[in-house]
Amino acid sequence: MAVNSSRIDEDQKEVFKKDTLLRLYRYLLEFKKEIIIVLFIMAGTIAISMSAPLMMEYAINSCVANKDMAGLLWLGSGAAVLFLLFLAGTKIRMRLMADVSNRVLLNIREELYQHIQTLGFGFFDSRPTGKVLARIIGDVNALKDVLSDSVTQLIPDLLTVVCVAVIMLLKNYRLAMAALLTLPILAVGMFLIETTVHRRWQIYRKKTSNLNAYVHEDLSGIRIIQSFAAEPETKEVFHDLVNQHYKSFMDAVIVADGFGPLVEITWGLGGFLLYFIGIRIVGVENIGIGTFLAFSTYIAMFWSPIRNLANFYNKLTTNISAAERIFDIIDTEAEITDQEGAVILPEIKGEVVFEHVSFAYGDEPDRLILDDVNFTVKPGETIALVGPTGAGKTTIVNLISRFYETTSGSIFIDRHEIKEVTLKSLRSQMGIMTQDNFLFSGTIRDNIKYGRLEASDDEVMEAAKAVNAHEFIMKLENGYDTVISERGAGLSIGQRQLLAFARTMVSRPGILILDEATSSIDTHTELLVQKGIDALLKGRTSFVIAHRLSTIRKADRIFVIDQGNIMESGSHEELMDQKGAYYKLYQSQFS
Template sequence: MSVNTSRIDEEQKEVLKKDTIIRLFRYLLAYKKKIVLVLFIMGGTITISMLAPLLMEYAVNVCVAQKDINGLLYVGIGAIGLFLLFLVGTKVRMRIMAEVSNRVLLNIREELYQHIQSLGFGFFDSRPTGKVLARIIGDVNSLKDVLSDSVTQLIPDFITVICVLSIMLIKNYRLAMAALLTIPILAVGMFFIQTNVHKRWRVYRKKTSNLNGYVHEDLSGIRIIQSYAAEDETKEVFHDLVDQHYRSFIDAVIVADAFGPLVEITWGMGGFLLYFIGIKVVGVEQIGIGTFLAFSTYIAMFWSPIRNLANFYNKLTTNISAAERIFDIIDTEVEIKDEENAVELKELKGEVRFEEVSFAYGDEPDRLILDHVSFSVKPGETIALVGPTGAGKTTIVNLISRFYEVTGGEIFIDDQEIRSVTLKSLRSQMGIMTQDNFLFSGTIRDNIRYGRLNATDEEIEEAAKAVNAHEFIMKTEKGYDTEISERGAGLSIGQRQLLAFARTMVSKPGILILDEATSSIDTHTELLVQKGIEVLLKERTSFIIAHRLSTIRKADRIFVIDQGTIREAGSHDELMKLEGAYYQLYQSQFA
């Protein structure tokens, strides 16, 4: 199975920027009413901004020319009133769009998170957790300004450009054309800039993801790093990743920052052409001082939104790579999902049957982890799986829970093929214990209740007592209400295992899976755990994976797994009499 590490850039399929932009803005359609209100308010503010130069033209050409003081006063009062309306409208529309954009980000993040939770183990096995977090947090956050500005800036600026251009053409088409002569230069420059900058921002996002992935991995393994005094080595790796991140950012910014100077240069050239043609070609006397002043204002009103549009385009180009990364995960196919006609699995009896089951990872189809495995387990039977590392023991129990899809063959539980039942009804009746059980930050009570969220306090305490966890829990500061940190820091390995056993016990599973559940605890705790296991195994179909053969002697049957097949099967006494693979393994442990 190929794995992407924190030092390798993630592969990402190529998509058209246009498709990504359309898909991103489609999220805004859920808030049509608010956006329509914003557009209505913007229509008013744009109208006010368009009237301002006309009022100035009227004030100069009429009121000042005719020395009409009262008329000039009325024009000033009207201008102040319009300005106040403009400020209020701008404030309101920006507040509404801020709320809309944050809601859209919330929807995108929830959709992304929900989809990630539905992805199979193969997705998480192939990449560092930090890289997934980078998309959920950083990439989603980077879209906020794009979504907000798309309505509050893009639309009004575009409308302003159209309105100003129309007014200029009506008032004097020759001056308007003079101001537009530099637009082709701007368009060509922007095309070349965006072509290069988008690629560079994609590289920057990947380097950011690498850095996040490494930091998460480094902090998760801080005990190992300090135990081996490897701080200097990890510091060197971190420095290299930070340097790559820094250089990728500089490379992108150098090109992106060319947008501003390009607009300023074309703006300046347009202004020069306006005055040159207006004075030398048309003549000031044919235009009128007021009209010329109004036209000068309109030129500024024309180029200011052009600059804003260029900045928005730059921002869009900068952040569209983040949207691509988000949609790349959302479009990742869910490999393990309910079939169309899947039914609810009724309360388990516990019969399990493998029929010619084979399994290989998707990117290595020729390397079979399991090769045509067949067996049948009766309800309430305890099956132990033993064999060398990598033989396929854990794969068998993962396939029972349908964490991976079989490559060939079929798996039946209570005579129902597991692909024909819903995942929730299947997994909710499974109790899975591993060597490294994860505990969440919160109280001890909450961690045990995680096995069944509607469990009562009495059921929680009964489960803890059944697996011999109650005694040590009551010795903690607040008993079951004691707060523990992520992964149960502050608790011994044995205590963490006992809590995990209690969590499994309270779920009342129909099928129990113990994957090296006692390999990392001391002998005294193991005696307590073994008593808890006996309670858990009672009247339940159970699969136990163990390297310590002393812990599985009471199993009803023992499967010896090697090279993806079952080499031997039988009780402890039966296999010892055979003097085969199990016998040799047992003798080697107790020699």
């Protein structure tokens, strides 16, 4: 299976930026009411800002020229009221849009998280957890300003530019054309910068993902690192990844920072052309002083939003790569899903049938892990799976829970093909115990109830007693309300395993899977929990994977798995009498 490590850049399919942007903006449509209010307020504030130069022109050409002090006073009072309305409207629309953008981010993050939970083991097997976290946290956060500014900045600035251009053309088209002559230069320059910088921001996002993945992996394995005194080596790798991250950022910023100077240069050139053409070609005598001052104000009102638009465009090219990475995950199809017309699996008795089952990983279709496996397990039977590492034991139990899809063949539970039932109804009736059972941060009670959230406190205690966990729990400071950290730090390996047994016990599974579940428990603890295991196995179809053969002697049948198939099957006594592969394996452990 191809694996992407923390030091390898992720592959990402190329998509049109326009499609990504439109898809991102569709999330805003869920808040039409709020956006309409924002747009209505923006229309008012834009109208107020557009009226300011006209009021100044009237004040100079009419009130001042005619010494109309009363008219000038009324005009000034009206301008003050409009200014206060402008400030209030701006504040309200910014607050509304900030709320909308945060809620959009919440929806995107929830959609991304929920979709990730539907993806199969193959998705998680092929990439570090840190790279997935980078998309859920960092990439989603990067979209906040883009979403907010798209309404609060992009729309008003575009409207302002259009309105100012129209007013200037109506008042004096020659002066207007002089002020707008440099726009083509700006457009070409922005296109060239964007073409280069977008690719660089994509690289930066990948380097950020690599760094996050390594830090997550490093902290998760900190005990191993310290036990082997490997801090200098990890520091060297971290230093290299940080340098790559820094270099990718600088490469992108150096180009992106060209937006500002480009706008300033074209703005200055446009202002120069306005005054040059107005004074030397049109002539000052043909333009009123108020009109010239109004045009000077309008040219500032025109280029200021142009600068804002350039900054927004820069921000867009910076963060559109984050949206591409988010949608890349959302568009990843879940390998294991409910088929159309899937039915709910009724409460199972536990018959399991494999019919000509073969399995190979998707990226290695020619290397079969299982090859034409056939067997039938009766309800309530305990089946032990033994064999060398990589023989296919864990693959068999993963296929029963449909964590992977068979390459060929069918699996039936109580005569229901598992592909034809819903995943929830199938997996909710499975109890799975592994060598490394994950404990969540929270109380011991919450961890045990994770097997069945509606379980009562009495049921939690009964489950703990059944697997001999109750005694050590009651010795803790707060008993069942003792708070443990992630992975159960502070508890011994055996204690963590006992809690995992209790969690499985409380879930009341129809089929039980124990994958090396007792390998981390010392002999003394194993004797304590063996009674609980027997209680757990009673009346349930069970699959037990164990290298310690002493733990499976009571199994109804033992399957010896090797080379992707069942080489031998039978009870312990039957296989010992055959003196085949199992006999040799058993003898090697106890010789």
